[in-house]
Amino acid sequence: MTDANNRRAAATIMLQGTASDVGKSLLATAICRILKQDGIKAAPFKSQNMSLNSYVTPDGKEIGRAQGMQADACGIAATTDMNPILLKPKQDMAAQVVVHGKPFADMSARDYRERYLPEAEQIVKAALARLRDEYEAVVLEGAGSPAEVNLKDRDIVNMRLAGWADAPVLLVADIDRGGVFASIVGTMDILEPEERDRVRGVIINKFRGDVSLLTPGLEWLERKIGKPVLGVVPYLDDLQLEDEDGASLDSKGYRKKAATGQELDIAILRLPRLSNFTDFDPLLQEPGVNVRYVRDAREWGEPDVVIVPGSKNATEDLLFLRNTGLESLLLRHIEEGGRATGICAGYQMMGRRLLDPDLVESDLPEVAGMNLFPMETTYAKDKKTERVIGTVAAGFGAVSPGAEIQGYEIHMGRTDFLEPVLQPFLVQSSRLTGEQAPYQRYHPYQPFHPDGAISEDGRLWGTYVHGIFHNDRFRHDWLNEVRQGNGLAPSDRITAFGRLRELSFDRLADHVRLHLDMEAVYRIMNGGERE
Incomplete structure (x- = not known):
């Protein structure tokens, strides 16, 4: 032709x-x-494409994860022309319509079609x-x-x-x-x-x-x-290789915890509107690590680490955790010295409040958070999507300060701290403080943009950065920190996840x-x- x-x-x-x-x-x-x-x-x-598992292009736009993966298979940079329209379900009959990588509108199925x-x-x-x-x-x-x-x-x-x-x-x-x-x-x-x-x-x-x-x-x-x-x-x-749809989690073969107890047990909370679950694919390839998704209290077990993942609707998924008793189990786990991590919406849930004055996420203008960090998140119609590069701000155990991190952000909320905190989790070099970074009042990190928060003992941390576990050295050191905390011998093997993906x-x-x-x-x- x-x-x-x-x-x-x-x-x-x-x-x-x-x-x-x-x-x-x-x-x-x-x-x-x-x-x-x-x-x-x-x-x-x-x-x-209809998916909550998205991919951020090099120019900071959002497309379906499958087309991003296919571009990688072709050996080319992904662009929004490869998936010009992305539908991200927010509720049973409504979705956010993303056009050429940027949010266009929230629409019902009927309005979108007609x-x-x-x-x-x-x-x-x-x-x-x-x-x-x-x-x-x-x-x-x-x-x-x-x-x-x-x-x-x-x-x-x-x-x-x-x-x-x-x-x-x-x-x-x-x-x-x-x-x-x-x-x-x-x-x-x-x-x-x-x-x-x-x-x-x-x-x-x-x-x-x-x-x-x-x-x-x-x-x-x-x-x-x-x-x-x-x-x-x-x-x-x-x-x-990553999956496009959360339904695939039902068929994934997760390793079972060894009877000797020599494996780490990582529980990821399976939220109803779970997004970007490919964040955790590298953990599945780590020897000596058992990864499982938990959707109700009966599946809780005795996790070494609990991860609160990303969500397309943080407010409703937080209420899901509260109503199912999973939030209570998580808080008890932390009180007893357990480790927990929040990624993006999961990090937002760790604050004191989720504020939604324009009803962007749900029909609730305010919902109490888990109160694990002194912060609040306010939702707005603008959406942040970008690739980020940064370093770990302060070391904890086996994770050294200055460790390099690469990943991406996709979120609609802005997080502000209400009182001084010990330290941010990351310092990003991809953005300047001209955007009024949330730590600006309490931290002297200039001219970088701080991200996330971490407790003094390093057992609790959260970040906006998706793909953080795709950083091989960070993932290796963090897992060794958890191993050492559990009295297990550290691993000397670094799994090269990117190489596994190419193979x-x-x-x-x-x-x-x-x-x-x-x-x-x-x-x-x-x-x-x-x-």
């Missing part, structure tokens, strides 16, 4: 699914990596056109299923998008959940004739077992739908290349042969 200037636009391929969570994101990631391995300059694209989708269509088309002008190939990912008949007339993420992109479609189905043949045949039957024509092949994903036993079914399927099965991709365990991209790509007919995929991409 060529544009008005006779310059060839990027080739396209699109993955759509028979349902949500069939593995579209990971298969798209694999194809992105394969294209990179084969020397093709490729980019990912998902027009509209009033905003026509405008969103133009935003999506423009973003896709820019990508096709810059790259040699674009790997598109759909959402949910293209067979949702009640949504098709204003679709901007499945078959209508495929038409705008002139993209051939590969239909992905999950055999692990059962009913794979019915889901494929049913999807194809619901599609309009021109939509069925756009489907060029089928991928059966998450297979477990002997593929030869599946052969009669595959032959029947190809005759039934008139499309080839391009691959049966076996389930791949233990990938160090996982290649492992995923090699796995998919082995089980997917990539020569056929290359031929299908916009009808062109691989050059």
Whole structure:
């Protein structure tokens, strides 16, 4: 395909699914990596993403985590053109609409569909056109299923998008959940004739077992739908790649605590509106560390560390902790000398008050916090999203002062301290005090921006910085501090999480290349042969 200037636009391929969570994101990631391995300059694209697990681009904008990961697999910097519209659920029937990385409005599902989708269509088309002008190939990912008949007339993420992109479609189905043949045949039957024509092949994903036993079914399927099965991709365990949806936490295989008690037990509170849970992926790869998500008091156990994670609605999730008794257990844990950490909204909950005069978070203008630090957070409509670099302000135990930290911030609240505190947790060098940093009255750190707070003994700390545990040296030293506090021997092994992630991209790509007919995929991409 060529544009008005006779310059060839990027080739396209699109993955759509028979349902949500069939593995579209990971298969798209694999194809992105394969294209990179084969020397093709490729980019990912998902027009509209719904996720609380977001990614901050190098220029400080917010997109879906999956497209950020796919850009990393392509070896390129992520931009908002790769995910121009991000929906972040706040309540059951309402979401924050993020357009090109910045909050646009809070909308109900009906208002978004009836009033905003026509405008969103133009935003999506423009973003896709820019990508096709810059790259040699674009790997598109759909959402949910293209067979949702009640949504098709204003679709901007499945078959209508495929038409705008002139993209051939590969239909992905999950055999692990059962009913794979019915889901494929049913999807194809619901599609309009021109939509069925756009489907060029089928991928059966998450297979477990002997593929030869599946052969009669595959032959029947190809005759039934008139499309080839391009691959049966076996389930791949233990990938160090992030998930897009919190539902995946139900299927993650967490290590069980050793009977000897020689493992650290880290409990993460599973909030109803948990966001950016990928903050804790590096902890899952640490030997001698047991990580588990706790959603009610019965699962509390005897944790060594409790983490209060990020949330899209800190007010309502704090009330959830209060109503379920988890807050009481956390406070007792701290009173008895236990360790606790708050990340972003979890850090905000540790203060004395959450103030919401404009009802940005909920319909409650004020909610009492946990009163662990002398601070209050006020919510406003402006949202802060940026990459940050800093250092640990003061050492505690095995964590030395001056340790470098990199991460990102995504939050709508401003935290102010009501009285002097011992020390901030971090000193960031990415922002100046001209923004009236919350410690300005009580700390002489100039010209840097202090972040978070830490108790005198280092057992309690909080920060706005997401991704802090992705810093290998900090994570290693912090875990050793907890080990030493528990009378355990420190570890001398530093887990290089970034390296594990890169190896996982290649492992995923090699796995998919082995089980997917990539020569056929290359031929299908916009009808062109691989050059």
